[in-house]
Amino acid sequence: MNYRVPQPVPQVILDDVRGAQKMLSGVSRVTPMEGSRHLSALTGSPVHFKCENLQRTGSFKLRGAYVRIAGLRPEQRAAGVVAASAGNHAQGVALASSLLGVRSTVFMPVGAPLPKVAATQEYGADVRMHGQVVDETLAAAQEYADRTGAVFIHPFDHRDIIAGQGTVGLEILEQCPEVRTILVGIGGGGLAAGVAVAVKALRPDVRVVGVQAAGAAAYPPSLKAGHPVSIDDPNTMADGIKVGRPGDVPFRIIGELLDDVRTVSEDALSSALLLCLERAKLVVEPAGCSTVAALLSEPELYGAGPVVAVLSGGNVDPLLLQRILRHGMAAAGRYLSLRLRVADRPGALAGLLGVLSVVDANVLDVSHVRTDPRLGLTEVEVELHLETKGPEHCAEVARTLHGAGYKVMG
Numbered sequence: 001m002n003y004r005v006p007q008p009v010p011q012v013i014l015d016d017v018r019g020a021q022k023m024l025s026g027v028s029r030v031t032p033m034e035g036s037r038h039l040s041a042l043t044g045s046p047v048h049f050k051c052e053n054l055q056r057t058g059s060f061k062l063r064g065a066y067v068r069i070a071g072l073r074p075e076q077r078a079a080g081v082v083a084a085s086a087g088n089h090a091q092g093v094a095l096a097s098s099l100l101g102v103r104s105t106v107f108m109p110v111g112a113p114l115p116k117v118a119a120t121q122e123y124g125a126d127v128r129m130h131g132q133v134v135d136e137t138l139a140a141a142q143e144y145a146d147r148t149g150a151v152f153i154h155p156f157d158h159r160d161i162i163a164g165q166g167t168v169g170l171e172i173l174e175q176c177p178e179v180r181t182i183l184v185g186i187g188g189g190g191l192a193a194g195v196a197v198a199v200k201a202l203r204p205d206v207r208v209v210g211v212q213a214a215g216a217a218a219y220p221p222s223l224k225a226g227h228p229v230s231i232d233d234p235n236t237m238a239d240g241i242k243v244g245r246p247g248d249v250p251f252r253i254i255g256e257l258l259d260d261v262r263t264v265s266e267d268a269l270s271s272a273l274l275l276c277l278e279r280a281k282l283v284v285e286p287a288g289c290s291t292v293a294a295l296l297s298e299p300e301l302y303g304a305g306p307v308v309a310v311l312s313g314g315n316v317d318p319l320l321l322q323r324i325l326r327h328g329m330a331a332a333g334r335y336l337s338l339r340l341r342v343a344d345r346p347g348a349l350a351g352l353l354g355v356l357s358v359v360d361a362n363v364l365d366v367s368h369v370r371t372d373p374r375l376g377l378t379e380v381e382v383e384l385h386l387e388t389k390g391p392e393h394c395a396e397v398a399r400t401l402h403g404a405g406y407k408v409m410g
Contacts, residue, residue: 012159012253017194020067025166027099028063031055033175033308039295043248044303045180047295049276050172053284053314057123059240060168060191061092067164068153071095077102082150084108084141087116088240088313091156094123105150105306109134109142115316133242139260147178153175156190157247166194167335173199179206180305183291185312186210186219186261187241189250195310196257197248207259211290213261216242223255233254237324238269240287240313262301267331268293273321274328276311284325285316333391336361339409340401344380352382352406359400362387381409 033194039047052060080103083093090106090161097104108117108124109378110132121127130140144153154161168191172182182199186192192210199206212219216234222245230245246254252260264272272292276284284292291309295302316324329335342348354364365385389393401408 012166012193012197012249014198016159016163017198018169020063020160020163021167021170023067023070024063024164027056027066028167030171033172033280034280036280037322038275039292039299039307039309043295043299043307046306047181047302048176048278048306048308049282049292050168050175050308050310051097051282052168053282053311054202054290055312057088057091057095057119059088059092060165060310061088061289062095063092063160063167064156064161064164064190064194065089065153066068066096066099066203067188068119068158068160069093069100069102069151071160072102072151072271076151079149079151080104081153082107082141083153083155084134084138085155086112086137086239087315088148089117089153090120090125090127091123091226091315094120094125094152098124105141105144107131107137107144109137113320114315116315118392122233150226154247156243157195157249159249161190162194162197162253164194164249165191166198168310169195169198170202172310173202173206176306177185178306178309179308181207181209181302181307183211183294183302183307183309185238185241185287185290185310186212186254186409187216187243187287188245188247188367189219189254190247191310191312192258193250193253196253200257208257209294210258210261211294212237212263213241213269213287213290214265216243216244217261217263218246219251219261220263221252222246222251223261224254227251236269236286237266237320237327238286240285241290242287262294262298264290264293264297266327268297270324271331272296272328273316273324274332277325282311282316283316283321284311285313288313329387333394334388335364336386336388336394336397338386338398338401339381339383341379341381342406344378348380349382355400355404355406356384356386356397357392359397360389361393361397
């Protein structure tokens with residue numbers, strides 16, 4: 001990446017990250033590293049997952065939240081803390097506050113998934129629902145901080161947060177010392193900045209590559225402009241990295257230390273989530289598997305030595321997971337929708353289903369249309385939704401139907 005930010009890099013250095021690591025000893029987990037044979041074969045290099053989805057609270061956010069709150073002065077702790085989040089940061093602040101004996105208030109948007117709200121409450125926070133979008137929730141939390149004196153805990157734009165997230169980078173170097181490339185998702189930039197500080201100080205030869213969802217990619221235009229740029233209406237299923245503007249502190253670090261920032265599509269995100277679930281047996285949220293999406297999208301970029309992809313979180317609402325899995329299966333060619341015409345007589349549909357059973361296509365849904373004026377008097381249009389084994393199986397189904405005399409309309 002050729003862009004360089006003219007401002008000096010903030011004072012987040014390796015010693016800060018090492019201090020955070022000592023502070024987090026016995027608090028956060030040293031999450032495991034898992035290999036991926038499928039992605040290793042695809043890229044031609046060993047690929048490992050850094051499983052922060054298995055961290056306490058289900059994401060890396062506990063690390064930074066704990067370091068930030070632990071660093072407060074006694075009078076600040078007495079005033080309590082406040083945060084705004086739709087999920088992972090909320091849970092990290094809630095648990096960190098409980099462990100440190102600090103009162104916490106967390107504002108969450110009205111539409112936040114119920115499992116995330118319940119988890120935040122169970123970790124000990126006073127949860128207050130406000131606003132339809134995170135920006136409104138953030139404003140309410142800031143107003144509460146101004147009114148009560150509670151310390152606002154920003155999700156990414158603070159040096160202590162960045163130092164805490166940087167402990168992920170130290171663990172990667174300890175667990176995979178031969179690593180050549182580290183992939184890390186970027187929302188506001190706290191995790192990527194922290195990992196870059198730790199890794200580049202110890203191993204400047206290791207490439208650190210950030211990944212953003214294409215629908216919420218504020219970093220590429222910001223890096224090109226040389227300062228944080230806001231994007232209008234960020235839109236992605238990866239709510240954990242759906243941030244419209246880079247944080248000031250992480251932006252400077254990322255502009256100086258990251259080697260590249262890549263973007264991934266929604267199809268790639270859903271396919272990555274499906275791969276993690278099926279192949280690695282890991283539940284990962286869309287933001288958490290953005291790094292896997294990058295490997296699936298451009299495997300040729302990562303063939304020069306071992307790759308570590310950070311799976312940053314696993315907190316996904318079951319209803320959203322259901323929709324994403326359907327989307328991922330469609331993107332992977334595992335669903336096939338067909339329209340065709342058959343004779344409107346008894347046994348015609350049974351005959352069609354018999355042909356599909358021969359090629360082992362699972363019928364998910366069938367609908368009949370008899371009222372279309374384009375249909376003949378003795379015709380009926382049938383729409384089928386099938387579960388298949390992939391693109392080659394889809395082609396086989398289509399060939400078999402043509403061979404049996406059926407005319408596929410679309």
